[in-house]
Amino acid sequence: MTERLDGHTLLIGLMAYPIRHSMSPTMHNNAFAKLGLNFAYLAFEITNEKLPGAIDAIRTLDMRGSNISMPNKQKVIPLLDKLDPATEMIGAVNTVVNDNGVLTGYTTDGIGFMKSLADEGLDIRGKKMTLAGAGGAATPMAIQAALDGVKEISIFNRHDEFFDNAKRNVDIINEKTDCKATLHELEDQDDFKKEIASSYIYADATSVGMNPLQDQTLVTDPTWFSEDQIVFDTVYAPRDTKLMAVAEKAGVKHVFNGLGMMLEQGAAAFKLWTKKDMPVDYIREILFGDDAK
Incomplete structure (x- = not known):
């Protein structure tokens, strides 16, 4: 140096x-x-x-x-x-x-998200994504994915300080890209399960899974996932998050933390x-x- x-x-x-x-x-x-x-x-x-x-x-x-x-x-x-x-x-x-x-x-956060998937040989363009969160990482992920050609995005968020931002993200995606975005309440677990099941990729861009919430995950039931899906957790400390463990138990082939x-x-x-x-x-x-x- x-x-x-x-x-x-x-x-x-x-x-x-x-x-x-x-x-x-x-x-x-x-x-x-x-x-x-x-x-x-x-x-x-x-x-x-x-x-x-x-x-x-x-x-x-x-x-x-x-x-x-x-x-x-x-x-x-x-x-x-x-x-x-x-x-x-x-x-x-x-x-x-x-x-x-x-x-x-x-x-560059959204660019990093899309590029990290491409590094693994995965292409989510033309596919559906379910995304949890509407904060500092989730917003660029959603908008960059829409700009890059993701066909549909279901955004889930709690009724907290980020809910208005989630509404804004959905409006911008629908107005300025060819992607269809919809807003969902994270409290509605049946809806959450249904949207994940119909998605090619589920991405968690919340702080759940990170210290002090490292023992928690928004999805606790492995049956919500299928083998051919992608499960992506933006958390990378710990390296193996609770969400990743649930996805791996379900036999999901493509499971990632946020390191890439x-x-x-x-x-x-x-x-x-x-x-x-x-x-x-x-x-x-x-x-x-x-x-x-």
Whole structure:
């Protein structure tokens, strides 16, 4: 690392709170080193209150850009100069690119989701998806899937603070894509079971399954799944989630956690900053070894 850093090194950040647990610095710094690129990636714990000053710093320090994570993905939008068209639909930013002082916001989460499936030889275009959640991960997943050609999406959410966002996602998908989206109440378990049964892929983009909810899953009955379906959990800590265990008990052939999505969304951001392809296989081995699913 020190051999690479000099007076010409460009800084890229990660602005979120909390964020010290992130694997992104390891991912990006190893990729820069592998390709001999003169960038450095650092994590900064930035709350909503600190965000305006932090975004100003991107311009002031001539940083190449930054990743943005919770709780800043929506708050950052009015602080930027431009949004990429898909990001405008999604209404959240996870990547900022600085081009000579002009800051453009992008969202790579949905791209990472679709690419992680493609990496496994799976194509969900023209198929039906059932998606649980309408938050920071679920929104770009739904909209990117619709933009990429998924035929139908059934979105389930509880009547909580994200329910209005779920309505917005459905409206945007129906108005601006060829995909048919419908909104469902997660409290209606019979409806949930029926929609999953008629879907090629079920994706859980909620926090259920993550600490402190690691012993929970929205689907507890293996009979809800069939062998030829895809079951995708955005959680990757723990690596083997409760949902994955239920799906594996059902004999589902394609069961994944969120590691691949996390890696591919990072790769998409990497390309926006560097114009280079991240050495994904090399980084996957560094981060996950034999644990990647």
